[in-house]
Amino acid sequence: MDTLPGLLVFCAGFYVTISIWLLLKSVFTARQIPFTNLEIHTSREVDDRIMILEESAPTKTLQDWWSCMHGKPPRGLEDLSLTCTICLQPVTMNSPVHTLRFTIVISSVGLIYKHLLYPYWFSPLAKVPNAHVSAPISTTWIERQRTAGKEVLTIYAAHQKHGPVVRLGPNELSVNSITGLKTIYTGAFEKHSWYSDFFVNFHVDNLVGMAHNQPHARQKRMLSQIYSKSFLHESSDVREISRLVLFRRLFPIIHRTATNGDAINVLPLFQAVGMDFVSAYLFGTKHGTTYLDQLPEWSIWLEEYERFKYLSRQDRRGGFIETWCLALCRKMQDDEDEDDNHPPNDIPVHTKAVVYDQLYTSLKKMPDDRPIDLAVASELLDHLVAGHETTGVTVTYIMFELSKQPDLQDQLRRVLLPLTPKLEYPSTMDGAEPFLAPMPSPAEIDALPLLDAIVRETLRLHVPTPAPLPRVTPNHPSGTTIDGFDHIPGGVRVSSSAYTLHRIPDVYPEPLEWRPERWLNPGPGKIQDMRRIFWPFGSGGRMCLGSNFALQEIKLVVAAIYTNYATSIVDDEGIEQDHAFISLPKGRKLVLNFHP
């Protein structure tokens, strides 16, 4: 048992013992208590009489008792000056004689009930197994797990021990089941206030940080279409971005590394791929980033970002990352004022600022109380952050797993080579710029079962977002039922975690093994549950907006790499994930060799 929660339980036990002792003492010894609590400065006679009165009916005031015994207090006693020796407060003729003892007893009983008996035995949450002995009465234990970065693993261990629903704190549950997921994430549950501390940029709300579902749904409707699978598959902008980022920026680096026999840390490389991809979709290729061409600047950006992630919204305000994002957005504004007929800078292809234009125009048509510039910047910063890190981590773990299995790489290459046109680099088109080479359609790549299984299995075992996604139970008069636990009141923090869901052995046998074939040959009747519990992007109304974008990009990048190269591990020290909200390899590296 941790020292602090243990101490808490000890103190609680001590408190209960003392309170019960006080209670019993007051009940059983009331008649023998000598009346020593009042020092009477007037006369001995008064002292004796009050003692008799007090023993027989302790709640009456002194005045009541004098009236009852004598009609009215003797002259001089109206100004009686008494001092209670327990609380040292003056006692007048209107003071209840022994209120103090009753107050202590009654309030002790009340406090014991409220803070001990109710949470452990009578609350609707009391039926839920406790993840820790102190969970019903204190948040200290779970908060300590959070601060120590152990929340994800602790919750996993708690579910393994106690089943699908566990109590993490006096007002907090964790849920690990299909029915629980459905209730929480497709119902009327709103986000917990925790989000607004970490995901709101520029002090202005965005999709991830908004607590309430209504303004969230309004803004999500503005963006859903341009992030839908069909739109992305057909988008000529995405096609141009893909060719530019892959064949003009990424492949020259990999080609150089492979021909020189050098090793390369693929984590920052594929984070840069993610950033160049997503920023070009947000701002167009003219104003998107070109970090693959500027890897030293990218390292500085990543260092700043590591700091940014752990700052409060207050401390992030006006810092490096927010200023950088605002500058990207301001360039779009400046651009509107310019004559845009001249060709773009050194970028050979000019795509539209799909997301920026869509959001800016929609907010202009339907403004709310946020300043438009900051509302756009706040939203787009989340896309830049989510877009580079999660995809970079996923590609890194795909390459980590494939690098351990050369046979599987060969198998994958065999299904990639028939794609038409091939994803080969340098292009087989004579004399053509490699980035102008046509590419297979995203739909064709998406439909490859082996590639799909590899991506899914990696997102299952190495999910970049393993942590709980907290919501709050709504205020229904009869409470909410979650996975058989009923009458759960409003305002309870509830969450599920992809890390734990993805390790349910009934759904994913041998869950700690990376086995893409489980998706290709699931047992009879298994695939539905496997898909329902597959939760890298969350689910329901607050599900990831960029899931289709991410999958399209990841599949394309992996397909292009393994069409052209084999990979092997040079250094994977620290490859285990850190289990932060976006979970990276602890060592921040995976060093690979590429073999043509």
Ligand code: HEM
């Ligand atoms: C492998 C890649 C990705 C993973 C695993 C991932 C995961 C997630 C998850 C789990 C959520 C839900 C958070 C919650 O409910 O609390 C989320 C939300 C979100 N993600 Fe992603 N994401 C990925 C890529 C992206 C990309 C590429 C973008 C943008 C281009 C993006 C933008 C967003 C946004 C805007 C939200 C908030 C959606 C909303 O509240 O409606 N994500 N993401």
